[in-house]
Structure formats: structure tokens, C-alpha cells
Amino acid sequence: MSDQPFLQLAGISKHFAGTRALENVDFACDRGTIHAVLGENGAGKSTLIKIISGVLKPDAGTMKLDGETVEFSRPSEANAAGVVCIFQELSLVPDLTVADNISLANPPRRLGMIDRRAQRQFAESILARIKCEDVDPNALVRDLSLSRRQMVEIAKALGKSPRLLILDEATSALTRNDVETVYELLAELRQDNVASLFISHRMNEVERLCDTLSVFRNGRHVETFAKGARSDRDIVRLMIGREVDAQFPPKPAAGARAPRLTIENLSWENRLKGASLTVGKGEIVGLGGLDGQGQKELMLALFGVLRGVEGQVRVGARAGIPASPVEAKSAPSRICLVPEDRKTEGLMLPMSIADNLLAASYAKVSSGPFIDPGRERSLVDDAIAKLHIKVGSPQDAVATLSGGNQQKVVIAKWLMTDPEVILLNDPTRGIDVGTKQEIYRLMRQLADEGRAILFYSTDYAELIGCCDRVVIMYDGAVVTELSGEAINEEAIVAASLNITSSSMESVS
Amino acid sequence: MSGLSSAATSIRQNRGLYGALALLVLLYLVYNILHPRGFSSAVLIQNANESVAIVFLAMAQTIPVLLGGLDLSVGAVMTLAACIASVLVNGSPFQIIFGMLVTLAAGTAFGFCNGLIVVYGRLQPIIATLATGAIAMGLALFIRPKPGGDIDGDLNWALTNSLWDFVDTYGLFNPDAAWFAPFSWIPVPLLIVGVIGAGVWIPFRRTVMGRTIYAIGSAEGAAYMSGLPIDRAKIAAFTLAGFFASCGGLYLAIQTASGNADITQAGAYTLNSIAAVVLGGTSLLGGIGGAIGSMIGALILRVMSFYFRILSIDPLLQPLVEGVVLLVAVSLGAFGVLRIKNRLELFR
Numbered sequence: 001m002s003d004q005p006f007l008q009l010a011g012i013s014k015h016f017a018g019t020r021a022l023e024n025v026d027f028a029c030d031r032g033t034i035h036a037v038l039g040e041n042g043a044g045k046s047t048l049i050k051i052i053s054g055v056l057k058p059d060a061g062t063m064k065l066d067g068e069t070v071e072f073s074r075p076s077e078a079n080a081a082g083v084v085c086i087f088q089e090l091s092l093v094p095d096l097t098v099a100d101n102i103s104l105a106n107p108p109r110r111l112g113m114i115d116r117r118a119q120r121q122f123a124e125s126i127l128a129r130i131k132c133e134d135v136d137p138n139a140l141v142r143d144l145s146l147s148r149r150q151m152v153e154i155a156k157a158l159g160k161s162p163r164l165l166i167l168d169e170a171t172s173a174l175t176r177n178d179v180e181t182v183y184e185l186l187a188e189l190r191q192d193n194v195a196s197l198f199i200s201h202r203m204n205e206v207e208r209l210c211d212t213l214s215v216f217r218n219g220r221h222v223e224t225f226a227k228g229a230r231s232d233r234d235i236v237r238l239m240i241g242r243e244v245d246a247q248f249p250p251k252p253a254a255g256a257r258a259p260r261l262t263i264e265n266l267s268w269e270n271r272l273k274g275a276s277l278t279v280g281k282g283e284i285v286g287l288g289g290l291d292g293q294g295q296k297e298l299m300l301a302l303f304g305v306l307r308g309v310e311g312q313v314r315v316g317a318r319a320g321i322p323a324s325p326v327e328a329k330s331a332p333s334r335i336c337l338v339p340e341d342r343k344t345e346g347l348m349l350p351m352s353i354a355d356n357l358l359a360a361s362y363a364k365v366s367s368g369p370f371i372d373p374g375r376e377r378s379l380v381d382d383a384i385a386k387l388h389i390k391v392g393s394p395q396d397a398v399a400t401l402s403g404g405n406q407q408k409v410v411i412a413k414w415l416m417t418d419p420e421v422i423l424l425n426d427p428t429r430g431i432d433v434g435t436k437q438e439i440y441r442l443m444r445q446l447a448d449e450g451r452a453i454l455f456y457s458t459d460y461a462e463l464i465g466c467c468d469r470v471v472i473m474y475d476g477a478v479v480t481e482l483s484g485e486a487i488n489e490e491a492i493v494a495a496s497l498n499i500t501s502s503s504m505e506s507v508s
Numbered sequence: 509m510s511g512l513s514s515a516a517t518s519i520r521q522n523r524g525l526y527g528a529l530a531l532l533v534l535l536y537l538v539y540n541i542l543h544p545r546g547f548s549s550a551v552l553i554q555n556a557n558e559s560v561a562i563v564f565l566a567m568a569q570t571i572p573v574l575l576g577g578l579d580l581s582v583g584a585v586m587t588l589a590a591c592i593a594s595v596l597v598n599g600s601p602f603q604i605i606f607g608m609l610v611t612l613a614a615g616t617a618f619g620f621c622n623g624l625i626v627v628y629g630r631l632q633p634i635i636a637t638l639a640t641g642a643i644a645m646g647l648a649l650f651i652r653p654k655p656g657g658d659i660d661g662d663l664n665w666a667l668t669n670s671l672w673d674f675v676d677t678y679g680l681f682n683p684d685a686a687w688f689a690p691f692s693w694i695p696v697p698l699l700i701v702g703v704i705g706a707g708v709w710i711p712f713r714r715t716v717m718g719r720t721i722y723a724i725g726s727a728e729g730a731a732y733m734s735g736l737p738i739d740r741a742k743i744a745a746f747t748l749a750g751f752f753a754s755c756g757g758l759y760l761a762i763q764t765a766s767g768n769a770d771i772t773q774a775g776a777y778t779l780n781s782i783a784a785v786v787l788g789g790t791s792l793l794g795g796i797g798g799a800i801g802s803m804i805g806a807l808i809l810r811v812m813s814f815y816f817r818i819l820s821i822d823p824l825l826q827p828l829v830e831g832v833v834l835l836v837a838v839s840l841g842a843f844g845v846l847r848i849k850n851r852l853e854l855f856r
Contacts, residue, residue, distance in 0.1 A: 093723040305852055
């Protein structure tokens with residue numbers, strides 16, 4: 001091995017519509033190591049790996065691979081150079097078979113045509129290597145479970161014989177056995193002198209696997225150090241930075257609250273397995289846990305999106321699970337959901353800000369079939385003023401707004417319906433710090449008005465700072481409930497991993 | 509893995525195709541039973557002749573649909589090709605073959621242009637091909653302002669009858685030879701469709717380009733992330749559509765021994781090609797299906813229209829009945845929606 005690192009980034013910057021995703025990043029990674037990249041949501045990890053793997057082009061800076069300057073303008077060029085990424089959003093084609101997917105771009109050919117027998121044998125050998133003999137190479141990817149799909153994704157990456165393998169939360173949906181297999185595989189690849197970049201939110205994974213750790217914060221590379229050089233507490237501090245305190249509004253004193261939303265034994269498919277919780281009038285309840293433990297499904301079920309939900313739901317005096325979003329938002333339930341993906345589920349991007357704000361409340365501004373322009377204007381102006389949405393004109397397309405202001409439009413749309421129960425699905429994702437703080441203040445203000453808020457967040461700091469109580473979900477059920485002083489990082493992390501240590505002050 | 513379970517997998521994955529095939533077989537059997545001269549070579553030849561153009565158009569339409577698009581120019585390209593053929597396909601054998609090649613090349617080139625416009629003009633296929641379809645119609649009218657033309661008579665006879673007539677027309681060998689008897693009844697048009705369909709589509713499906721078309725229709729983002737040649741595949745899809753459409757046009761010209769730049773007919777062919785694609789089990793969202801299914805879908809549409817001749821149904825009812833049957837057949841394919849548990853998936 002030469003002295004030069006295998007992968008070397010210098011001065012990489014990337015901006016999106018005014019927000020800074022990466023700022024002057026220097027980064028290096030060696031062959032034969034497993035290198036963890038840590039950071040909060042929005043720290044720039046995803047942007048970093050997208051640049052390395054050719055999905056995005058940096059605005060500035062250079063990248064060297066094996067001593068040579070490279071510029072990838074598409075993923076296929078990165079693949080050709082041996083840089084292979086396993087993306088969080090799966091890159092599998094659902095309507096093709098497993099074998100087709102594993103050698104998608106470069107299948108074995110005979111006379112210009114795909115040699116299906118060779119392709120199937122190749123798929124079988126790779127699947128055997130990752131102990132997935134149970135996966136039929138002729139099955140369609142759409143028929144596989146999420147965990148099997150993720151293993152196929154790993155098989156696909158392996159099939160490209162990578163020199164640099166990037167895993168972006170690649171173990172999040174895997175079963176315990178598969179995770180072990182992936183660990184063994186990564187150790188094998190390290191033996192074979194492959195460089196691995198490992199992005200994960202699970203500290204225990206990182207501790208167990210990685211040799212080197214790099215921490216990112218707010219688009220900057222903060223520090224790189226060998227495993228063991230820093231304590232967990234130090235790492236968390238590096239990830240969060242100094243400005244942890246004083247960004248959240250003060251919490252009111254805890255007291256008995258009349259329950260507004262009660263859920264008992266909610267089950268759906270195999271994603272919700274008997275989840276139970278209550279949210280009181282005027283209370284903010286945080287919903288925590290690792291990604292994909294049923295939090296999103298819980299909210300969708302409450303909002304009437306899922307079919308075949310079992311269990312009891314009580315909203316105020318009304319019992320029963322809403323059958324549709326229309327029923328959920330109307331009296332007597334008056335539930336609203338700020339969805340996970342504002343660009344597809346929250347907003348109609350090409351439509352105007354005014355139309356988006358009114359989308360859930362047209363009944364309020366209509367006389368018969370016609371929309372009353374006067375009432376429309378006054379409601380829209382009120383909403384914009386109330387949430388301090390920065391707009392040129394309410395008639396501009398909502399797509400022209402920044403991410404933070406778009407999210408405010410989604411929230412304002414729902415506040416216009418005067419909801420009793422507010423479900424927030426990670427509302428601060430990808431939003432600048434200033435807007436985040438406005439949203440925190442707004443949440444508290446809404447709670448003080450007597451509304452019940454259920455708040456899912458992947459950011460521990462938010463759960464700690466905003467919530468009166470926090471419930472942690474694991475594998476489709478609520479495993480722990482924390483309140484008061486017990487809401488702290490250690491307790492949340494331990495509960496998220498479903499560790500029931502006696503030293504943790506968990507109240508359930 | 510046993511061969512049995514992989515056969516079961518294949519059947520499950522191609523439910524739409526096998527369902528359409530069963531429907532076609534049933535419809536055609538009943539048709540022949542009801543027909544006074546059923547199960548005869550003459551009936552088969554006539555039916556085959558009348559089906560070739562729509563079968564080719566359905567195959568042409570399949571490929572853009574697999575991408576998740578639509579090609580509204582296939583009927584017009586077919587008409588353009590027919591008009592070109594009605595001018596060129598006559599004279600010496602060399603001139604005839606040259607004329608046929610020019611016809612096919614023109615349609616293929618037109619499809620290639622469609623692809624270029626969609627990919628580099630960044631236009632929606634449906635609107636791009638609506639415009640280029642009008643252009644093709646204009647060119648066709650320019651070439652043949654009035655119906656007419658001159659197609660080689662021998663060629664017309666040889667390609668629209670049984671293999672026996674083909675051999676007889678060109679004096680290839682003694683058509684009454686004993687070894688030839690088992691095949692001599694086969695209609696030539698059926699053979700043309702089979703050979704071009706199997707000879708072009710089946711190999712194409714097994715190329716990286718063909719697979720890329722499926723991948724784009726199924727998940728374009730994933731296809732891009734996997735490093736597939738997206739732009740080239742889109743161009744290839746429209747080019748192949750142009751080729752199949754011109755095959756249909758060439759045959760139509762030979763069969764009718766003339767060219768006719770009929771706008772109404774071109775539009776009807778385009779719409780029927782979409783209906784055939786859907787009947788054959790190809791998803792309009794892209795990614796699922798294939799040209800073989802569309803051939804079957806086109807044949808189902810045709811057989812339905814044959815029924816009107818032998819049963820004394822008022823021909824005025826034909827569009828109504830066809831519409832109802834299409835609606836019922838397509839609804840059968842939509843039952844999967846009822847099994848979806850997360851309603852958000854309906855909109856993805």
C-alpha cells in the first residue's frame with residue numbers, strides 16, 4: 001500500500017438552493033479499513049456519499065481515487081472505477097427478478113444476449129456468499145420482504161467487485177442473522193483490502209465494526225480519529241456541537257391531563273404489533289426509536305390511510321379508527337398529519353402557496369361549489385402571517401420556497417382545519433436551524449392551546465427538548481415510556497435498542 | 509430448485525399473459541364452432557390477413573408503454589409506411605425488395621426521431637408523439653393525396669394466402685410435394701407475424717437494452733442509480749416502435765394493394781393498439797408485460813370484431829360491445845388494487 005490514502009477529498013463544497021450541504025470538506029479513507037461516518041440528520045453524510053458515488057457533482061473541490069483525480073458525472077462511472085454504494089433508498093427494480101437485479105447493468109452475455117443461465121448461477125453464488133440461499137433468483141424483487149430486498153441490494157453491490165464499498169444505513173431493515181452475516185462479510189472485505197465507508201446511527205454497530213471514525217456536523221468534517229480514541233460521550237458532543245441548550249421553549253410543569261388520544265393494541269400487517277399509548281390534552285408526546293420500528297405506520301393508521309388496522313383508538317369521545325383521511329380530518333376526530341415526505345405527500349409542488357394552504361379547508365372558503373376569493377385571501381394571509389412564512393406572493397408556486405418555508409406551508413395548511421390532534425412525522429427533517437426553533441415554539445404554543453401533539457423525530461435532541469413525555473417504539477410496539485428527568489439521551493438510546501438495563505431510569 | 513417450482517413462479521409472474529391467451533383460445537374456438545365454414549384454412553387465412561396490421565401496431569405500442577410512456581404516432585407511422593410502400597413496392601424483384609427496405613427504414617427512422625425528441629427535447633412521450641404523428645400524417649398525405657397506388661400483384665397474392673400459394677406463385681418447388689403437405693395450409697401472414705415477432709422481440713428482450721426499458725418503466729431512479737444506459741434505451745424503444753409500425757404499414761399496403769392516408773383509420777389503429785397492449789397484460793405504468801402479450805391482445809380485439817359478421821348483430825353496436833368487453837377485461841387485471849393495505853401505495 002502506498003502512503004497516499006485510497007480515497008482523498010479536498011475542499012469539497014455543495015450547496016442546494018441557498019442551503020449549505022457540504023462546506024470545504026477534506027476527507028480521506030484507506031484500503032483495508034472500515035471507516036464510519038457519523039453525524040446528525042442533515043450533517044451532510046448523504047451528500048458526501050452521493051458525491052463520492054457519482055450521484056451529485058460537487059460545486060468545488062477535488063476527489064482523488066488511488067492517487068488519480070477523478071470526476072464522476074453519473075453512478076455508472078463511479079461503478080466502473082470500483083466505487084459502489086448501497087443506498088438507503090433501494091436501487092432495485094421491483095418488476096425484474098432477483099438475478100436480473102444483481103447483474104442489472106452488466107449481465108453475462110452470449111452473442112449479445114443475456115445469458116440467463118450464467119446470470120442465475122452468478123446470482124446463486126453471490127446469494128450463497130451472504131447466506132441468502134432462501135432467496136429464489138427467479139423471484140421478482142417486488143415479491144420480497146424489505147429485509148430480503150436489502151440483502152439483494154448488498155448482493156448486487158458485491159457483484160460489482162467493489163474497491164470502495166459505501167453502506168448508507170444498509171443494515172437498518174435487516175434481521176439479526178442478516179446483520180451478523182453483513183458484519184462477517186465486511187470483515188472479509190477488509191481482509192481483501194477493500195475500503196468500506198459505513199454510515200450508521202447505531203453506535204454499537206460502529207463500535208464493533210469500524211477502525212476509524214469521522215464526525216460530520218452542519219456540512220463540515222469535524223474530526224477523524226481511530227476507534228477508542230474518544231468516549232461515546234465525546235462523540236455525541238462532537239456530533240451535536242455546542243449549541244444544544246436554549247433552543248427549545250421551556251416546558252410547563254407536568255400535571256394530570258385529560259387523555260385526548262388513546263391507542264390500544266394497534267396492529268397492522270407485521271409492522272404494528274400491539275402498540276398502545278395516550279396523548280393528553282395540551283401535551284406533546286414524542287415518538288422515538290430507531291427508524292422503521294412502526295412509527296410511520298402508527299401515524300398513517302391514525303390518519304385513516306391503512307387498511308385492515310386492528311385495535312382500539314379513541315379520540316376525545318369518539319371511538320374507532322378513521323376509515324380515510326377525510327374522516328380523520330373532519331369533526332369529531334379532527335386529526336391532522338404532517339407527513340414524512342413533504343414533497344410528495346405534503347405539497348402539490350407546482351400549485352401556488354395559496355392553493356396548498358387551502359388544500360385541506362376548501363369547505364371553509366366556499367359558497368356552494370364556488371370558492372369565495374375574499375375569504376380565501378384573508379385565510380391565506382392569516383396563515384402566512386401566523387407562521388411567518390417568507391413568500392413573495394401567495395400565488396407563487398410552492399416549489400419556489402426553501403425547505404423550511406415549505407414545511408411551514410404544510411403545517412399551516414393543517415392548522416387551518418383547527419385540529420384537536422396533531423401528528424407530526426419528522427417535521428424538522430432537512431430544515432435550517434432557525435426554522436426548526438420556530439417550529440418548536442409553535443408546537444408548544446399549539447399544545448398550550450389545548451391540542452394534543454404526537455411528534456415523531458429521528459433527532460434525540462428534539463425529543464429531549466420538546467416533549468412532555470417520550471414513548472419509544474421497537475419492532476411495532478411501544479416498549480418504554482419516559483417522562484420528566486428520565487428523558488435523556490442514554491435512556492432514549494438504550495430503549496431504542498431495546499436494552500432494559502436496570503441502571504436506566506425508565507418509567508413504564 | 510426444482511423445475512416445477514420455477515415453472516410455477518413463471519406462471520404466477522405472467523398471469524396477465526396466460527389469462528389473455530386462454531381468453532383468445534376460447535374466443536377463437538367458439539368463433540369457429542359458430543362459423544358455417546369453421547376450422548377451415550380459408551377462414552384462418554382471411555382472419556390472419558385482417559389481423560397483421562393491428563398485431564404489429566400493438567407490438568410497436570408495447571415498447572414505449574413498457575417505459576411508462578405512450579406512442580400516439582404508431583397509427584400515423586403505419587399509414588406513412590403504407591403510402592411509401594404503395595409508391596415503391598413494384599417493378600423488378602430488386603426494386604420490390606428495395607422498396608420494402610426503404611419503407612421499413614423510413615418508419616424506423618421516424619421512430620428514432622421520436623426517441624431523440626423525447627430524450628433530448630425532454631418532452632413527455634404522449635405530447636411529442638401526438639405532434640410527430642400529425643407530421644407523419646402530413647407526409648403521408650403529401651406522398652399520396654388520394655388513395656391508390658401500385659403494389660406488385662404476385663407479392664400481394666403470395667403474402668396474403670397460404671404457404672402453398674406462396675410456393676406456387678414464385679415456383680420455388682412443387683407445392684404438392686408430400687413433405688410439404690403438413691405445412692402448406694399455414695397462412696403466410698401468420699408466419700410473417702410469428703417470425704418477425706419472435707425473431708426481433710424475443711432476442712431484444714434479452715439484451716441489456718431491452719432490460720433497461722423494463723427497468724426504466726419499473727423504477728427509473730433505481731435504473732439510473734444502477735448505471736443503466738437510460739437515454740439510449742429510450743431512443744431504442746421508440747426506434748423499435750417505429751420499426752414495428754412500419755412492418756404493419758408495409759403489410760397493410762401489400763394486403764390492400766394500395767396506400768391510403770386515412771386520418772380516421774390511423775387514429776383508430778393507434779387507440780386500438782393501446783387497448784391491445786392493456787388486454788395483453790402490459791401495465792400502462794410501465795415495467796410489466798411484453799410484446800407477445802400485446803399480440804394476443806390485438807388478436808382478441810380482432811376476433812371480437814369477427815363475431816359481428818357471423819352473428820347477425822347490428823354492426824352499429826360493435827363499438828359499444830367492444831368497449832364493454834375491454835372494460836371488463838381490464839377490470840379483471842385491476843383486482844390487485846383491492847389487496848393493497850397502505851392506500852398511499854395507490855398513488856406511487
